[in-house]
Amino acid sequence: MTPVQTTVSRTVLALIGMFAFAFALVPLYDVFCQVTGLNGKVDNTAKAILSEEVDASRYINVQFVTRSGSGLPWRLDVENRQVQVHPGQATEVDFTFSNLGGKTITGRAIPSVSPSEASPYLRKVQCFCFEEQRLEAGERVTMPLVFQLTRDLPANVHTVTLVYTLYPVADEQSQRQAARTPVSGGEA
């Protein structure tokens, strides 16, 4: 190989490497966010309740925000917009899905936690957000969220906001997902 060919093949290798790196950043980013809890990403699998003593010395405000994404005529209501819990205490809150449209649709609630530094300390024991919901026209379904904030939640966190955004799930997508996702809610 001439020196020019060597240089060119090296730069082409670097190019291919960088193109692959751009795509590798996608899973790396998810892993990074999940490990650090950055960006409000939550571990979306069921956890067992940690049986630890309730820290009665402080209260944490837990707020719930629900909203509907585009293209889904649904409403998600929560029984209490805000609850006060002690760290370590397991709490159950009921959410009600209503399909206001005239068709059967599959949808899914995507969770996000703010501030993001609280997300590693949030353990969801049971959540409607682990799976998709399929609602007939006009149907209403009430589903629980059981969660626990662990005692090691940083002391500067006084309020934790859980946001659920509803998105439609395309039918073929939902079947693929169904085939892949094991039945959730099991005590891990």
Place this chain on the structure above:
Amino acid sequence: MALNQLPKPTPQHSTATAAGGVAEETHDHHDQPPRGALRWLLTTNHKEIGSMYLIFSLTMFFIGGIFALVVRAELFQPGLQLVQPEFFNQMTTMHGLIMVFGAVMPAFVGLANWMVPLQVGAPDMALPRLNNFSFWLLPVAFTLLLSTLLMPGGGPNFGWTFYAPLSTTYGPPSTTFFILSLHIAGISSILGAINIIATILNMRAPGMRMMDMPLFVWTWLITAFLLIAVMPVLAGVITMMLMDINFGTSFFTAAGGGDPVLFQHLFWFFGHPEVYIMILPAFGIVSAIIPTFARKPLFGYASMVYATASIAILSFLVWAHHMFVVGMPLVAELFFMYTTMLIAIPTGVKVFNWIATLFRGSITFETPMLFALAFVVLFTIGGFSGLMLAISPADFQYHDTYFVVAHFHYVLVPGAVFSIMAAVYYWLPKWTGHYADERLGQWHFWTSVIGVNLTFFPMHFSGLAGMPRRIPDYSLQFADFNMVSSLGAFMFGASQLIFVWVIIKCVRGGVKAPAQAWEGAGDLEWTVPSPAPLHTFETPPEFKPTSH
């Protein structure tokens, strides 16, 4: 407009040299080049391709400039007068895309094509046919991009940063064409970078070590490495967008488990090195011009090289300073704030070196020197507003205001664009064999420098007062600042017509330039005749290292 007039005289330059009986131009063994349009379509000569790049870039500069003037005309007064907000958005977006990818980057590649082989003593670029291909990709890419304006739903309207989901879920139908055109432009840049690296690393004149290379060559070598590193990331991002739009993936769609913030991270991982791609060659140009007209060797050659390399390396560690308000943890805010401020150090080294070069020099103020000096002053203003923006708590106020617009236009217009103009005035004698008209050049300079400052300086104030960018209307208290900005913009735009006139005049004739067109210039390009014959350095030149 310049496209029709400029290519014509260039063949005259090669025939003129042949007629002039220049020693190096005595080979007859070359086949007669094809005539007419085919000649330009098929040329593999680095000088002809360089000229085509520069003419293309100038054309795009005017098209992007007209888009900017549409924006400024609408913002001349508060309220909506001339265009609809949808069209306004397309104009801001297209202005940014055309100026970044169509004007500034191709201009630097064109200068590299012309000057890198001459400065390292090579007969041509290492890969001449690839060179031809990478140029001709550009007109294809930008015709496609401009054609999106005529498509149903209009052209890109999501800002040059094309944040998802604005550009994916909510983008116009033409977004797929936008992606394709950006892919083509990106491939062109990548091929250009490969060619420049291969030329610089392998084709230097015997005896020229890396640390003997002129700084324009050094800065372009580092720029080319940046291009190799980040253009594939851009290609990756727009491929993900393409798949999100057309193939049902969810890289950036929250509904499917994707993340719009991921888009911003990926984009700015490309985007920040990209802004240095647009300024490092400018540093090289200014480092050639200032010593020439101060008649002193460049102060601190080695520190210039190391500063350029440090800026390039740091550019990979600062991307999230564009995203301070996206919701990052404190640690990340601090990290990106400090790394960003660190960049001020190598940049400060450069500014110091330029000033130290001027110190006790016997300075003359020809047009290229005026542009280079304006570059040093005005780029530094842009650098300082950049430092202000780097302070993350302060950025919470400045974010997405006209302060940001003022900042990046100060580093790009009197920064990158002025350096390109300086380079054109500096090397026109080498390209055409004639000096540019000095009086017209001075007119061009002073109208440009006044126009630029009238346009962008008031934006600092409207931005600090809270005027948001990318909005076609504004509240009344910003009216005066905006009127001044718009008047300045029209002045700057009109003054570029002088630039075109100067170039055409210089190609047609003027004061004859000798090989060594500027008294204080020292690099290899000044050893070949002016105008540079079509083929130079077919036998490698004698290179005597100067002590830097």
